Amino acid sequence: MTDFLGEYEVSIDVKGRFLLPSAFRKQLSEGMGEKFVISKGFDKCLTLYTMDVWGPIHSKISKLNDFIDAERNVKRAFLYGATVVEVDAAGRLLLPKSLAEHANITKDMIMTPAGNKMELWNKANLEAHMNAAGPMLSAYADIVGKTVGNIFDI
Secondary structure (H helix, E strand, C coil), X not given: CCCCCCCEEEECCCCCEEECCHHHHCCCCCCCCCEXXXXXXCCCCEEEEEHXXXXXXXXXXXXXXXXXXXXXXXXXXHHCCCEEEECCCCCEEECCXXXXXXXXXXXXXXXXXXXXXXXXXXXXXXXXXXXXXXXXXXXXXXXXXXXXXXXXXX
């Protein structure tokens, strides 16, 4: 399993395709870079998963109980629109129109790392989100530190 690094600006063509950056593809293990899942992410972005990361997540989500309102709604929200996409001969992925609309992605997109997956953002939305979250970063780090331990201690 790979944890990704790097931020990439990509353009969406008139058919809704984007070229996977070569620096991103170099981070993929052998056989990981032919199929992906794109789903709705949190905060009006999309999430790009490799199939090896998506499989266990999908398995866990699928086991949520449909008779419990919160679980059913999490399952529905997470799986709604999730789409398997394959890299074409030119190294491009097709961004499904409904997902692009959800994240307000039209022409320019930012791919940014989120551990073992990538987030796909409308550039203006990402900047606005990061600007809004910035002043809270110290408080967020404090909360995370209390629940999972200080992530900055090496």
